[in-house]
Amino acid sequence: MPHIGPDVTLDSPAFVHDTALIHGKVHIAEGASVWPYVVMRSEMYEIRIGARTNIQDFVMIHVGNHTPTLVGAECSITHHVTLHGCEIGDRCLIGINATIMDGARIGANSIVAGHAIVREGAEFPENSVIAGVPAKLVTTRDNGDANARNARFYHRIALNYTEGIERLSPDQIKALAAE
Secondary structure, three states: OOEEOOOEEEOOOOEEOOOOEEEEEEEEOOOOEEOOOOEEEEEEEEEEEOOOOEEOOOOEEEOOOOOOEEEOOOOEEOOOOEEEOOEEOOOOEEOOOOEEOOOOEEOOOOEEOOOOEEOOOOEEOOOEEEEOOOOEEEEEOOOHHHHHHHHHHHHHHHHHHHOOOOOOOHHHHHHHHHO
């Protein structure tokens, strides 16, 4: 049973799946997408999802004991990720099943590898590639363009879903590949 609470602000998202459960003070920006079985809960502080960011299937987002959860623009928060009271910069990709804990900060243009666990209060600068348990800086490089392309890919899919189209056309695939 879907739920979008009375304190949720939907600022023209591209797509919110009808199985999403969104409670408390949550702001979802223009062009963002929220996929099947996402749960967002914000009983205090707030959750903010940036423009054209995709929150993929089975993601759990909650606020921390002392911190909101803030996700920048053009991010991909991939399947089964847990975000808990953390801050994610613009154009980041958070890999499958990663966990980012209270007070952690991930700089813009970064990648957090799948299954990584970012500890409470950990901070990583822009252009980081982060992996491991506990997560550590592996290398630095500007991933912003690639991460933004991935976000645009999900934005296109989201727009299709709002029209009842569940597959990209060959022309859409070609256009996305040309970007």
